[in-house]
Amino acid sequence: MNTLEVTREEERGIYLEAGTDGEILLPIKEVPEETYIGDMLDVFIYRDSADRLIATTWTPKAMVGDFVVLKVTQVTPHGAFLDWGLVKDLMLPFGEQKRKVSQGINVVVRVYVDEETRRIAATARLGRYLGKTGRRYLENEEVDIMIVDRTDLGYRVVVEGEDWGLLYHNQIFQALEVGQKLKAYVLETRPDGKLDLILQKPGPQKAMDLSQQILDRLKQSGGFSELGDKADPSSILAAYNVSKKTYKRALSQLFKERKIIFEDGGIRLVQ
CATH class of the missing domain: 2.40.50.140 (Nucleic acid-binding proteins)
Structure with a gap:
């Protein structure tokens, strides 16, 4: 993207001053209304089919390096x-x-x-573009990832636009799509520099977050939920995006803290 000055106007468009690259054409169909000589325009520069530099007011879905x-x-x-x-x-x-x-x-x-x-x-x-920086990641560090493809072990992902990572099938509790961008957490860095990742917050913080979600939903639903310790795993996954094992662990902790009780067909908030 460049911010360039309008220098002159012709029938086929306007020309923008681009320094050592000379003047670059912005086609007439893309010229904003009420554009005048001396105005500054934000444009994207690329080469047309004739290999000439040309400007556009459209923004591409990705820039160089993305x-x-x-x-x-x-x-x-x-x-x-x-x-x-x-x-x-x-x-x-x-x-x-x-x-x-x-x-x-x-x-x-x-x-x-x-x-x-x-x-x-x-x-x-x-x-050829990944694993070149030697960046070191901390255990449990939050990172941005993009899903690349599915393998026998799980999903390969690009981490922070710099490194390879892997999400294992047995630790995924939601549907994923190629190209999807989301947050993940570092489990460990393997000897080859690639990262093992999970999508849920690790450790005590994860359990605290889930417990609070359960309490919030109970309050919103009048103090009762049918998602007890015998609930179907698919229903738990749809509601909280966690496994039944993780959900039951959170229920157990809430019961010990006397915040919920178990009833036939569900759980109830302790008033």
Whole structure:
């Protein structure tokens, strides 16, 4: 993104001053109303099909350096093209595909600038950009992740845009989708530098949070809930996004603290 000054106007659009890159055209159909010479405009700069720098007032779904999930709009003899929110689709060259893609599917890519053509492109070969910084993570540290793909062990994810991580199937209690972004917590860093992660807050804080959620729902529902210690696991998962084992542990703690009692068919808040 650049903030550039309007220098002149022609029939096909206006020109913006871009320093050593000279003047860059903003096509007439994208020129905001009441734009005048000397105005400053926020624009995105990229190369058109003729390899010329061109400006747009549209904002792409991802910038250079971002990891993002995009839909394949078409596959041509030159490569696949992805919808990234601009008139001109983003190219995913065949050499940058880990596996063959087809029209209509979503693919996780990283946006980069091709060193030879200087064009912005996409790559599905994410590994070359991950695990390079040597960043150290603390146990239980909260991190931002993006789901990349599903494996036999669990889901591979990109952590903080810098490292590989893994969520194991037996520790996932919610539906996940490729490209989804969410918070996770570091269990440990493996010898190869990759991270083992969980989605729920670890330790006492997690139990405290769940207990408070249970109490809040009881208050909102008149002091009674059908989700007792014999409730169906799927109902517990839908309500609290935790396993039945974790839920029963929280109920047990609340019972010991004399905040709830067990009744046939559910639990009741102690007044």
